[in-house]
Each structure stands twice: as C-alpha cells, then as structure tokens.
Amino acid sequence: MQFDLLKFFRTATKPYQTEFSVDLSGQDFPGYQVPKAVTARFEADLEGDLLRVELSAGAEVVAECARCLAPVQELFTVEKTYTLKERELTQEDNDLPIDLKGVLDLDELVYQELVLQIPTVLLCSPDCLGLCPVCGKKKGAGCTCQESEDSAPADPRLSILRQLLN
Numbered sequence: 001m002q003f004d005l006l007k008f009f010r011t012a013t014k015p016y017q018t019e020f021s022v023d024l025s026g027q028d029f030p031g032y033q034v035p036k037a038v039t040a041r042f043e044a045d046l047e048g049d050l051l052r053v054e055l056s057a058g059a060e061v062v063a064e065c066a067r068c069l070a071p072v073q074e075l076f077t078v079e080k081t082y083t084l085k086e087r088e089l090t091q092e093d094n095d096l097p098i099d100l101k102g103v104l105d106l107d108e109l110v111y112q113e114l115v116l117q118i119p120t121v122l123l124c125s126p127d128c129l130g131l132c133p134v135c136g137k138k139k140g141a142g143c144t145c146q147e148s149e150d151s152a153p154a155d156p157r158l159s160i161l162r163q164l165l166n
C-alpha cells in the first residue's frame with residue numbers, strides 16, 4: 001500500500017487511519033520466513049506543521065531453531081511512531097521509504113521494521129539445549145547419552161574422575 005504524505009500535508013483536515021495487509025512471503029528475510037499475510041494498521045495525523053505517523057503490524061514468523069533445528073513459529077509485533085515535517089519528505093537521508101513525490105511505501109516500511117525487530121537467531125525455547133553430538137537427538141528430549149550410567153565417557157580423563165568418585 002502507498003500513502004501520499006505530501007498530499008496529506010497539503011490537504012488533510014482530519015486524521016487518517018487504515019488497516020491493510022502485506023504479503024511478505026516472497027521477501028528475503030535473514031534466517032526466517034513470513035509466509036502469512038501481515039496485518040498492519042496505519043495512522044497519520046497533522047499537528048500544525050508536524051506530521052505524526054503511527055504504524056503497527058503483527059507478523060507470524062516461521063524458522064528453524066538455531067540449536068536443534070525444530071520448527072519455530074512465533075508472533076512478532078511492531079509499533080512505531082514517526083514525526084515528519086514537509087521539507088523532510090524529499091531529504092535523501094530519510095529513514096522512511098518515501099519516493100521523490102512524497103509517497104510513502106507502507107509495504108516496504110512494514111518489511112523494514114520487521115527486519116529490525118526480529119532477531120536473526122530464533123530458538124524453539126530460550127533454554128533449548130540443542131542436538132546431542134553422539135546420537136543426534138535433541139538433548140533433554142529423546143537423547144539419554146548424558147544420563148546413562150553405563151555409557152563410558154568418551155574422554156579417558158573423565159573415567160579417572162569417575163573412579164576417584166567411586
């Protein structure tokens with residue numbers, strides 16, 4: 001969705017708000033995907049010569065746990081407020097995706113903010129122990145290598161320790 005900020009600056013008589021959805025399934029995210037449409041809400045309000053813009057969006061993120069590769073599904077939300085003056089619309093160092101005609105690309109803005117918000121390392125749980133290097137199963141769930149009394153420690157120094165303890 002596009003929003004003409006310049007026109008809003010010049011003609012707005014009351015606040016504007018809308019809800020829209022963005023398809024980011026084809027977008028390139030670092031280490032995760034956003035397969036479902038993102039619902040977003042946008043508000044613009046002119047206070048004197050200052051434009052206040054609010055964006056909120058919720059995205060369902062799908063990834064693999066960085067430690068155990070289990071599927072991860074997590075909802076991330078973005079809530080941002082920006083303030084702008086008319087002359088800032090055409091400035092080149094603008095952080096917002098605004099074209100030379102003063103039109104804001106809301107889809108791109110949602111994408112940008114999500115990339116900033118979502119960590120590139122996602123875990124199935126904060127205390128995920130990862131995969132066991134011996135059996136390949138998830139530690140604490142399926143892997144019994146550590147707990148097993150009979151299994152000989154791989155490191156001979158550990159077996160000496162074990163003898164001392166006995």
Ligand SMILES: [Zn+2]
Nearest residue numbers: 065068124128
């Ligand atoms: Zn995990």
Ligand SMILES: [Zn+2]
Nearest residue numbers: 132135143145
């Ligand atoms: Zn194991």
